[in-house]
Amino acid sequence: MKKLLLAFLFLGTFISAQTHRFVYEFQxxxxxxxxxxxxxxMVLDVNQDDVKFYPYIYVETDSLNKKNTGNKNLM
Structure with a gap:
């Protein structure tokens, strides 16, 4: 049981697929x-592999498209 717990903890340190999102006002x-x-x-998304910078309206539009699964609105 201890080996299984250690294996999960060890695996968790290598798998870090979280995006850090920063929302701020650009003047x-x-x-x-x-x-x-x-x-x-504006939004700044920081991943382990890349960094993306875009207007907040893209996040709102994407959320609406996910909510309305049949809607294929693209900006």
Whole structure:
């Protein structure tokens, strides 16, 4: 029993397939001469293999597509 428990703990340390998701507000100016700035929610996903940076609207759209399984909306 102890060997089985150790095997699962040992295996768990090598299998780390979790995505870390950071949601934050990105503020930017469209034109360097204007004083108006825009704010947009953005997402940063960090995996073991890659990093993805995209607008939050993609997360919302993906969630809706998963909810409505027959819907094939693509942006």
């Amino acid at each position: 930017f100016k469209e034109d360097a001469t204007s004083s108006n700035s825009r704010k947009e929610p």
